[in-house]
Amino acid sequence: MVFDMVDQNAVRKSGTVAESNQTDTQSRATAFRGLSLPAQQGAIAFLIYLIVWVVALHKVISRFTQMVLNQRSQDPNINVWSLRWWPYAIGHGLNPLYSHEIMAPAGHSLAWVTTSPPLAVLLAPLTLAASPVVTFNLLAVLALPLSAWAAYLLCRRLAGSFWAGLAGGAVFGFSAYEMKHTAMGQLNLAYTLLLPILAYIIVTWWQGRISNRTFVILAALTLALQFYEYLEIFADMTGFLALGLLVGFAVAGKAARPVILRLGKHIGLAYLIAIVLALPYLLGMLGSKPPRPLHKSGMDLASLVIPQPGRTFGISWLAHAAAGPDKLCAACYVGIPLLVLAVLLAVFTWQSGLVRFLCCMLVIILVAALGPELVLEGRARFAVPWAGIFHLPLARNAYPLRMMVFAYLILAVAVAVWLAGPAKQMHWGRWSLVALVILFAALDAPPIKVKPQGEVPAFIRAGDYRRDLSPGEIVVVASKTGNAGMLWQAETDYYMRIAGGYINQGINHRTDLPRAVQGLIDPTALGVRRFEHFVQAQHVGAILVDAANAPAWAPIFRTIGLAGHKVGGVVVYQTDGCRTCRALVSE
Numbered sequence: 001m002v003f004d005m006v007d008q009n010a011v012r013k014s015g016t017v018a019e020s021n022q023t024d025t026q027s028r029a030t031a032f033r034g035l036s037l038p039a040q041q042g043a044i045a046f047l048i049y050l051i052v053w054v055v056a057l058h059k060v061i062s063r064f065t066q067m068v069l070n071q072r073s074q075d076p077n078i079n080v081w082s083l084r085w086w087p088y089a090i091g092h093g094l095n096p097l098y099s100h101e102i103m104a105p106a107g108h109s110l111a112w113v114t115t116s117p118p119l120a121v122l123l124a125p126l127t128l129a130a131s132p133v134v135t136f137n138l139l140a141v142l143a144l145p146l147s148a149w150a151a152y153l154l155c156r157r158l159a160g161s162f163w164a165g166l167a168g169g170a171v172f173g174f175s176a177y178e179m180k181h182t183a184m185g186q187l188n189l190a191y192t193l194l195l196p197i198l199a200y201i202i203v204t205w206w207q208g209r210i211s212n213r214t215f216v217i218l219a220a221l222t223l224a225l226q227f228y229e230y231l232e233i234f235a236d237m238t239g240f241l242a243l244g245l246l247v248g249f250a251v252a253g254k255a256a257r258p259v260i261l262r263l264g265k266h267i268g269l270a271y272l273i274a275i276v277l278a279l280p281y282l283l284g285m286l287g288s289k290p291p292r293p294l295h296k297s298g299m300d301l302a303s304l305v306i307p308q309p310g311r312t313f314g315i316s317w318l319a320h321a322a323a324g325p326d327k328l329c330a331a332c333y334v335g336i337p338l339l340v341l342a343v344l345l346a347v348f349t350w351q352s353g354l355v356r357f358l359c360c361m362l363v364i365i366l367v368a369a370l371g372p373e374l375v376l377e378g379r380a381r382f383a384v385p386w387a388g389i390f391h392l393p394l395a396r397n398a399y400p401l402r403m404m405v406f407a408y409l410i411l412a413v414a415v416a417v418w419l420a421g422p423a424k425q426m427h428w429g430r431w432s433l434v435a436l437v438i439l440f441a442a443l444d445a446p447p448i449k450v451k452p453q454g455e456v457p458a459f460i461r462a463g464d465y466r467r468d469l470s471p472g473e474i475v476v477v478a479s480k481t482g483n484a485g486m487l488w489q490a491e492t493d494y495y496m497r498i499a500g501g502y503i504n505q506g507i508n509h510r511t512d513l514p515r516a517v518q519g520l521i522d523p524t525a526l527g528v529r530r531f532e533h534f535v536q537a538q539h540v541g542a543i544l545v546d547a548a549n550a551p552a553w554a555p556i557f558r559t560i561g562l563a564g565h566k567v568g569g570v571v572v573y574q575t576d577g578c579r580t581c582r583a584l585v586s587e
Helices: 006-015 021-029 038-056 058-062 075-091 115-120 124-129 132-159 164-174 174-184 194-206 214-228 231-251 255-276 277-287 316-322 329-333 338-351 353-369 389-391 400-420 421-427 434-445 484-491 525-539
Strands: 371-376 380-383 474-478 540-546 564-567 569-574
Touching: 038 058, 038 132, 058 132, 075 115, 075 132, 075 389, 075 484, 115 124, 115 214, 115 484, 132 164, 132 194, 132 400, 132 484, 164 400, 164 434, 174 329, 194 214, 194 231, 194 255, 214 231, 214 255, 214 277, 231 255, 231 353, 231 380, 231 400, 255 277, 329 400, 329 474, 338 353, 338 400, 338 434, 353 380, 353 400, 353 484, 400 434, 474 484, 484 540
Parallel strands: 474 540
Antiparallel strands: 371 380, 540 569, 564 569
């Protein structure tokens, strides 16, 4: 993206880029010596963000060695599994893009699966020394503060003010998008710090602080890391970078357009280097089958201003309205104060090329986030003219509503620019609107679902599995804990192989159970025969039922003739080739 599109003298007059405010800011900062240097300011900003988020996650921190975050979802434990998988695969000389440990015995490609290799490799020493659960919990604690801090750097660079940068960073890092996905245990979506970092690199180059070579190298590394971290956001970023260059060229003055063309050339070169760096992963993707296309989850337009259910302050009509949008749209909430701030910024400082750029990009992103059809209060109204774009190869598996992360970044910059520009003339009301922005965001914060007890039974934790299972034995894990089998497998250092496992909604059917085991949930004679064939064909040696979180249908294993015994909180059913299995009803 391009953040400064006008002559610098005009920028100073408009007050949107606070070069003119730098002297005043520094003189005020001397009264608070801890804020006198940019490095110190950055450290203090991160510490503030961290303290705020630690207070919200105090229950997680009190049980740091246990998996306690949103265990009803399948997503947290695929992250735990991935954090252990990468160092395990590299250490054993295995292809990390294909695993025989899940969906055994055939295994499955991981090329189209979000396994967050940058996070897994970076924190491999902690994972090996402690456990993947500890690493996951640490990453959950750091996700929002790091994203907020990265946005702070960008906002501080543009606004020239610590406090404006701090407010802007909070808007991005503590947005509904960030808080919702962190509460869901989706690290790949919560770690968005690379987006503001790339924007910061662009702004720094634009201001002449780094050379062309440094810019290309830094941008290429950032793009490559984002490719490895999460392909969908990388693809979205690529599209919006291209649009940003076009919009920037359109709103820029004549003198700035050649600079934008040079920027585009340097970004193109950075992409070439990034593709070379990502080539091993890219080849793995091209050599494997992509997931089936998903239903396009676009943003419900009402979710921009309607808080999520349970956050409606006891107002009946608002509670009714909140029940309309899909629950995924809770990550799209912006709030009326922030939208009003964006409108006021445009009204007061439209002469600034930066503001025109921000406003145009914000509108484009909001429209794109709607997806292939306009949805309002849970009802699809009509298909949009550009719906065909969402059926293209790179877009058909994407969630349009996730594009809102770019909208939050633009709104974060808008807040910082507002405080450093027109709001400076409002004296007593300077922070009033921003305070409302932060208040509305805090009131809509999602609940952090934490269970009071540990999720890993003693059968796994104490090593009892070694007495009942042989190394590499294929098992099925049945538990109300989402993706418990992959969690247990990671905790045992892949001692056993899993028949099943949830890795992707486009690959699995919203469950970690094999299809033949799902058939036992509502059992029939045909379902039992299919289960028997599955056990024999896939060489399943045991069924492990999580006794503390056993599904209601779990007694079916005993009913169809399997003998089980309980040890360490797990009921172990040795299948013995399903020789004792019997039909439920005669045919």
